[in-house]
Amino acid sequence: MSQYYELYRRSSIGISLTDALDDLISQGKISPQLAMKVLFNFDKSMTEALAEKVRSRLTFKGHLDTYRFCDEVWTFIIKNPSFRFDNETVTSNKIRIVACATRDSSANR
Amino acid sequence: MSNSIVGEVYHHVILDVIANSRSDFEENGVDDATLRELQNLWQSKLVATDVATFPWAQAPVGTFPIGQLFDPVSGLRTDSLDVTAPAVANSPILNNIAAIRAVQQMDTFAQQHGNSNYYSPPTPSLPQSATNISFDSSAIPNVQSNPNNTAPFPSYSSNSLQLPTNQTADSPIINDHSTANVTSTGQEHAPDSSSTNSFGGLLLPNQNSPKKSELGETESSNTTPANSRNDVPQTDGAIHDLDDAGSPSNFESNRFAIAQKADAEIYEVLKKNRILQIDGTIEDNEDEKKPPVDTPSDEAINSDLDDPDSDEAPETEEGSDIGQAIVLCLYDKVNHHKNKWKCVFRDGVVGVNGKDYLFFKANGEFEWI
Numbered sequence: 504m505s506q507y508y509e510l511y512r513r514s515s516i517g518i519s520l521t522d523a524l525d526d527l528i529s530q531g532k533i534s535p536q537l538a539m540k541v542l543f544n545f546d547k548s549m550t551e552a553l554a555e556k557v558r559s560r561l562t563f564k565g566h567l568d569t570y571r572f573c574d575e576v577w578t579f580i581i582k583n584p585s586f587r588f589d590n591e592t593v594t595s596n597k598i599r600i601v602a603c604a605t606r607d608s609s610a611n612r
Numbered sequence: 613m614s615n616s617i618v619g620e621v622y623h624h625v626i627l628d629v630i631a632n633s634r635s636d637f638e639e640n641g642v643d644d645a646t647l648r649e650l651q652n653l654w655q656s657k658l659v660a661t662d663v664a665t666f667p668w669a670q671a672p673v674g675t676f677p678i679g680q681l682f683d684p685v686s687g688l689r690t691d692s693l694d695v696t697a698p699a700v701a702n703s704p705i706l707n708n709i710a711a712i713r714a715v716q717q718m719d720t721f722a723q724q725h726g727n728s729n730y731y732s733p734p735t736p737s738l739p740q741s742a743t744n745i746s747f748d749s750s751a752i753p754n755v756q757s758n759p760n761n762t763a764p765f766p767s768y769s770s771n772s773l774q775l776p777t778n779q780t781a782d783s784p785i786i787n788d789h790s791t792a793n794v795t796s797t798g799q800e801h802a803p804d805s806s807s808t809n810s811f812g813g814l815l816l817p818n819q820n821s822p823k824k825s826e827l828g829e830t831e832s833s834n835t836t837p838a839n840s841r842n843d844v845p846q847t848d849g850a851i852h853d854l855d856d857a858g859s860p861s862n863f864e865s866n867r868f869a870i871a872q873k874a875d876a877e878i879y880e881v882l883k884k885n886r887i888l889q890i891d892g893t894i895e896d897n898e899d900e901k902k903p904p905v906d907t908p909s910d911e912a913i914n915s916d917l918d919d920p921d922s923d924e925a926p927e928t929e930e931g932s933d934i935g936q937a938i939v940l941c942l943y944d945k946v947n948h949h950k951n952k953w954k955c956v957f958r959d960g961v962v963g964v965n966g967k968d969y970l971f972f973k974a975n976g977e978f979e980w981i
Contacts, residue, residue: 510940514961515663515968516622520629523653532646533637540636541629541650548628553959553970556621561962561971567953567978577943579955581978584937586962588969595937595964600976602943602957 507546508603511553520545562587568597575604618664618968626654663968937964941974953978 511517524538565584570577579600586593630651637647659669941960948954955976962969 508942511961513938514940515661515963516625516658519657519661520654522657523650526653527646527650532649533642534640537636537640537642541633544629544632544636545625548625548632550959552621552625552628553961553972556624557617557959557970557972559617559969559971561960561969561974562976563974564977567980570953570980572946577946577955579978586964586969588971593964593969598937598939598964600939600941600957602939602941602946602955602960605942605944605958 507543507550509542509546510601510603511546511549512542513601514549517545517549559589565598577602616665618970619666621970622658622664623667626651626658662966663963937962939963941971948980951980953980 512521520542524533524541527533528535528538563581563584563586565581567579568582569580572578577600579602581598581600582596584595584598586595630647633650634644634647637644655666655668659666939957939960939962941957944956944958946953946955953976955978957974957976958972960971960974962971
């Protein structure tokens with residue numbers, strides 16, 4: 504079993520990889536077991552790349568509409584969020600935050 | 613802007629996954645070409661999402677002015693094409709675009725210099741609405757990926773494409789579908805075998821027509837010359853394409869079959885891209901076809917249970933994040949005091965407004981209403 508989270512598969516790069524693997528499976532070029540191994544490699548590479556190659560910081564505010572904590576996973580739905588990156592601000596109507604626990608994470612409930 | 617590093621990080625992830633998966637592919641007996649096909653598929657689908665600018669998709673196609681691409685004296689300047697060669701070689705779609713734009717720029721150059729001897733392709737008159745149609749390149753079934761990452765077009769030397777020089781009356785440019793050529797003096801010349809364009813496509817000056825062996829055909833004795841045909845001369849492709857059909861009627865039937873096939877492919881693409889039904893099963897529509905059943909008068913038709921609790925649409929399910937703004941990350945701390953929430957996130961991907969952003973650390977302050 505892989506020790507890395509699978510949540511990055513729901514990102515755009517993860518969905519693109521899943522679609523590409525589905526195409527190859529439907530064409531009979533690879534097996535589903537091999538596709539799962541590729542996805543495990545993606546989980547590892549994506550986690551390490553975010554930890555090592557990204558150094559930007561972000562602050563965001565908004566109105567908390569829904570919160571949920573289940574199986575060590577926090578899910579928030581934020582209404583009218585505003586993200587402030589290093590030198591720009593991005594706004595949206597609604598956003599969903601899915602956060603898994605780090606090794607030294609703490610959650611006061 | 614943190615969006616600028618997204619393409620680089622994604623490119624690193626793709627290369628890392630492909631490199632780590634090579635041993636798994638070898639263990640399963642899958643050849644390396646399939647792994648390259650996976651990489652090409654992955655990259656093309658990621659480019660289609662347009663969430664960032666990717667290094668493998670950046671090709672300065674069509675950014676050069678005409679004077680920079682073409683020199684009227686020496687012909688095509690290959691030094692300007694060498695700049696785009698490494699980037700274009702990785703994308704077969706961009707190769708086609710580059711070739712089309714090169715021909716368009718040559719036509720524009722010829723028209724600007726008022727040279728009427730040059731063949732200018734007919735410009736189709738499209739309705740105004742047709743110019744706004746945008747196609748998804750990943751949905752076109754005919755686009756083939758190039759596994760070898762080689763450009764499908766030959767590299768031309770500076771002598772193979774020449775720009776127009778002043779044509780004299782003795783050297784007219786002769787098209788294949790003209791039965792007699794009239795010079796500037798008004799005299800008619802029979803088409804000479806040395807100057808006749810036996811190739812039905814676009815030929816540039818000082819360029820000989822390709823031989824039939826280059827077109828993949830064999831010389832046959834019963835081939836009808838183009839001048840003796842009774843049908844309308846063809847201007848949009850090689851004349852020899854008609855020989856495969858045999859006769860004009862057979863050619864018409866082939867055209868009809870090709871048109872039917874194209875319609876079927878367009879129908880399949882539209883069927884895949886249609887909006888899916890999300891508000892119930894498909895069988896729900898069959899209730900409208902059934903005859904109305906008399907309901908008892910004491911039944912509460914306008915019951916309070918029919919009205920939703922709020923005017924807003926119900927919240928979507930957990931798995932339907934496609935198209936939504938979403939943050940995928942890890943959390944360090946989540947604290948709340950009364951209705952004030954403070955969160956510390958890290959190693960996250962933000963997908964909002966059709967773009968992706970990456971962060972190393974994020975602080976969030978929310979107020980629960």
